Amino acid sequence: MKLLVVGSGGREHAVIKKLLENKDVEKIYALPGNGGIARDAECVNISATDIDGIVKFATDNKIDYAVVTPDDPLVLGCVDALNEAGIPCFGPAKNAAIIEGSKVFSKNLMKKYGIPTAKYEVFDDAEKALEYLETAPIPTVVKADGLALGKGALVCMTREEAIDAVKTIMVDKKFGASGNEIVVEEFLTGPEVSVLSFTDGKVVKPMVSSMDHKRAGDGDTGLNTGGMGTIAPNPYYTEEVAAECMEKIFLPTIDAMNKEGRTFKGCLYFGLMLTPDGPKVIEYNCRFGDPETQVVLPLLKSDLLTIMQACTNGTLSEIEVEFSQGSACCVVMASKGYPVAYEKGYEITIPEDVAPNVYVAGAALKDGKLVTSGGRVLGVTATADTLPEAIEKAYGLTEKIHFDNQYMRKDIGKRALEARK
Numbered sequence: 001m002k003l004l005v006v007g008s009g010g011r012e013h014a015v016i017k018k019l020l021e022n023k024d025v026e027k028i029y030a031l032p033g034n035g036g037i038a039r040d041a042e043c044v045n046i047s048a049t050d051i052d053g054i055v056k057f058a059t060d061n062k063i064d065y066a067v068v069t070p071d072d073p074l075v076l077g078c079v080d081a082l083n084e085a086g087i088p089c090f091g092p093a094k095n096a097a098i099i100e101g102s103k104v105f106s107k108n109l110m111k112k113y114g115i116p117t118a119k120y121e122v123f124d125d126a127e128k129a130l131e132y133l134e135t136a137p138i139p140t141v142v143k144a145d146g147l148a149l150g151k152g153a154l155v156c157m158t159r160e161e162a163i164d165a166v167k168t169i170m171v172d173k174k175f176g177a178s179g180n181e182i183v184v185e186e187f188l189t190g191p192e193v194s195v196l197s198f199t200d201g202k203v204v205k206p207m208v209s210s211m212d213h214k215r216a217g218d219g220d221t222g223l224n225t226g227g228m229g230t231i232a233p234n235p236y237y238t239e240e241v242a243a244e245c246m247e248k249i250f251l252p253t254i255d256a257m258n259k260e261g262r263t264f265k266g267c268l269y270f271g272l273m274l275t276p277d278g279p280k281v282i283e284y285n286c287r288f289g290d291p292e293t294q295v296v297l298p299l300l301k302s303d304l305l306t307i308m309q310a311c312t313n314g315t316l317s318e319i320e321v322e323f324s325q326g327s328a329c330c331v332v333m334a335s336k337g338y339p340v341a342y343e344k345g346y347e348i349t350i351p352e353d354v355a356p357n358v359y360v361a362g363a364a365l366k367d368g369k370l371v372t373s374g375g376r377v378l379g380v381t382a383t384a385d386t387l388p389e390a391i392e393k394a395y396g397l398t399e400k401i402h403f404d405n406q407y408m409r410k411d412i413g414k415r416a417l418e419a420r421k
């Protein structure tokens with residue numbers, strides 16, 4: 001089989017490595033991929049948002065199956081376009097990807113179908129939003145309606161911060177048209193949990209839970225990033241919590257999307273907060289999370305391609321989705337200065353014995369050498385029987401990798417270890 005994977009980050013590298021475990025896979029093309037992905041797939045310089053270019057490449061090269069992983073192409077309708085060209089695909093159609101593409105849509109969906117989430121108000125006028133904030137409960141969360149590279153949700157601890165957030169999103173248009181509408185949301189407290197799930201629009205098969213580390217600095221300090229590391233499973237996500245989420249959140253969401261004529265097939269990501277009032281949805285993503293994928297897929301025992309095809313074909317109930325009982329830890333090695341300004345172009349050395357544990361996110365090939373080209377450069381993942389072992393192993397692997405200007409958090413998994421006590 002010839003496969004095509006759309007995307008260029010560590011998440012895509014994790015997906016590609018897992019797909020290669022299937023004996024029927026003879027070749028994988030990555031569009032556009034990156035310098036590190038080039039070890040495992042043929043990278044083709046076609047942008048993930050060039051839908052016409054992707055479809056033409058897929059048809060010209062007689063692709064048997066495509067996997068669309070990033071949010072932008074999904075929201076733009078990449079899966080629809082590939083399907084119209086006769087290429088079967090993993091990922092939701094455009095009308096279902098709106099569950100991530102519009103915060104206003106997802107909040108209204110949850111309200112309509114009684115899915116637990118934070119109380120909220122929607123505004124398309126900055127003056128009205130600012131007026132509301134004069135008396136709104138503080139702290140609060142201000143979210144841009146559309147996609148904003150995972151950075152469109154601003155947690156505001158003071159009224160001044162909330163006012164600044166509205167101005168940043170709606171007046172200064174930091175996230176462009178994504179900020180034409182905003183959601184002002186109740187501030188929830190409790191442990192956060194990420195749960196990725198496979199669905200064919202009828203059944204939901206959750207993957208192992210994970211815990212992301214969004215802040216740039218140790219002790220959860222500093223700016224929000226795309227994620228500085230993850231561990232799995234999340235110790236807060238007990239069997240009892242999982243059962244409650246399935247009954248009150250996962251299945252009702254799939255049901256709600258079906259009732260709206262927006263059947264969701266693919267990977268649906270549930271960003272949850274375990275509040276004193278029970279689990280609530282903070283956000284939905286219409287795709288694999290990054291870097292959650294880098295700890296979840298290494299624990300998957302079942303064949304990924306078989307599961308993906310079952311999601312596409314509506315036969316997921318017939319497939320066993322099994323995860324190992326172990327733990328995983330992913331440490332992100334970033335460029336110093338991320339997520340603001342950072343230098344690029346430093347050569348990366350990854351020993352051969354470490355390479356299978358490395359998912360390359362921001363690197364390019366220059367004169368045959370792998371060099372840094374992004375803020376998050378590598379995700380280094382280790383699995384083990386226990387979480388302490390996985391953490392120790394992952395950090396041990398990072399010591400064998402070298403590039404100048406590197407930065408990483410030293411406390412990935414610390415919160416999870418404390419929770420287990």
